[in-house]
Amino acid sequence: MGIRAKFIIMIIVLSLLAALAIGYASYVLSHQNTIVDAKSKAEMLFNYIEASGTFFGRYQKPLIDELVTDKDKFIPELMSMFVVKRMEYDLFSEAQKGYQFKQATIDPLWPDNKADADELKIIQYFASNPTAQSKDGIVEKGGEQFFFTAKPVRIEKDFCLNCHGDPATAPKDQLDIYGTDHGYNWKIDDTVGASMLYVAISPALDRAHKTAMKIFLMGIGCLLVIIGCIWVYLDRGVVGPIVRLSEAAKDISIGNNLCDSVHSDVKDEIGVLANSIDRMRISVNKLLKRSCPDRKQE
Numbered sequence: 001m002g003i004r005a006k007f008i009i010m011i012i013v014l015s016l017l018a019a020l021a022i023g024y025a026s027y028v029l030s031h032q033n034t035i036v037d038a039k040s041k042a043e044m045l046f047n048y049i050e051a052s053g054t055f056f057g058r059y060q061k062p063l064i065d066e067l068v069t070d071k072d073k074f075i076p077e078l079m080s081m082f083v084v085k086r087m088e089y090d091l092f093s094e095a096q097k098g099y100q101f102k103q104a105t106i107d108p109l110w111p112d113n114k115a116d117a118d119e120l121k122i123i124q125y126f127a128s129n130p131t132a133q134s135k136d137g138i139v140e141k142g143g144e145q146f147f148f149t150a151k152p153v154r155i156e157k158d159f160c161l162n163c164h165g166d167p168a169t170a171p172k173d174q175l176d177i178y179g180t181d182h183g184y185n186w187k188i189d190d191t192v193g194a195s196m197l198y199v200a201i202s203p204a205l206d207r208a209h210k211t212a213m214k215i216f217l218m219g220i221g222c223l224l225v226i227i228g229c230i231w232v233y234l235d236r237g238v239v240g241p242i243v244r245l246s247e248a249a250k251d252i253s254i255g256n257n258l259c260d261s262v263h264s265d266v267k268d269e270i271g272v273l274a275n276s277i278d279r280m281r282i283s284v285n286k287l288l289k290r291s292c293p294d295r296k297q298e
């Protein structure tokens with residue numbers, strides 16, 4: 001295999017490795033950025049939802065309790081923080097796509113709050129780790145990938161059991177709306193659910209994938225241009241002159257063309273080689289005592 005082919009193969013292999021490494025690094029970095037971005041969005045939205053719930057519990061609920069003294073009276077939109085958060089979020093999601101908020105619960109009053117298999121595992125995690133306050137991760141739902149942040153819902157206050165304890169003591173209006181089968185008989189310290197905030201990351205991951213592919217293809221394009229340039233350079237600057245010099249050396253070795261100078265003014269290794277061969281030509285000529293027309297001697 002000639003020098004040119006060896007050199008080109010080496011360049012191709014190294015450049016392919018470089019293009020692959022750069023493409024892969026770009027994918028990994030974009031992937032990490034997507035997660036960091038999703039995490040900060042989830043945190044911001046979650047904090048807002050929590051603040052809205054806290055506002056309800058701290059400022060509105062005591063006033064409502066003062067106004068509504070009948071224990072059986074229950075207006076969900078006015079009296080349940082979980083209803084307020086759910087309905088507020090539903091309105092928010094009409095304008096803002098790409099997020100999902102769910103108060104995933106093992107045995108909920110509101111059927112849509114029922115935890116799915118992945119959410120049950122997270123609730124289980126919070127149940128076995130009572131000090132854990134949040135959990136992040138990535139999950140696939142309906143073929144799409146989501147980053148999620150979860151926070152546990154634990155029954156820490158007795159008043160929760162006014163509505164989620166024995167159905168016999170729950171407000172009658174609540175029983176009329178939600179029935180008596182689910183969402184009751186919870187106990188103090190139970191981990192009953194987890195507030196889940198999902199951020200869709202599939203579109204960003206697709207973009208990261210496409211960018212990495214583009215970078216790889218651009219690398220291949222540059223590689224082809226570089227190989228073309230190297231090929232032309234090797235042909236004109238290295239391989240061509242070496243082939244000509246080797247033919248001249250072969251001629252000199254058998255005493256042919258001893259008057260054809262191969263002198264070179266180029267100051268590189270090939271120029272040095274050409275001038276050495278030329279000196280050899282002159283020496284052979286002198287040894288054979290031949291003479292050339294002046295112009296061709298040196």
Ligand code: HEC
Pocket residue numbers: 074076079080082083086103104105107108109110111113153154155156157159160161162163164174178183192193
């Ligand atoms: C005044 C009655 C009432 C009280 C008190 C109450 N809840 Fe609820 N809770 C409800 C109702 C009604 C829902 C149904 C929400 C909906 O329709 O989305 C609910 C929903 C929930 C959910 C979502 C799952 C589900 O059942 O649909 C959780 C979790 C929850 N409550 C936990 C608590 C905790 C913890 C407390 C105490 C801090 C508490 N609740 C106090 C009435 C109450």
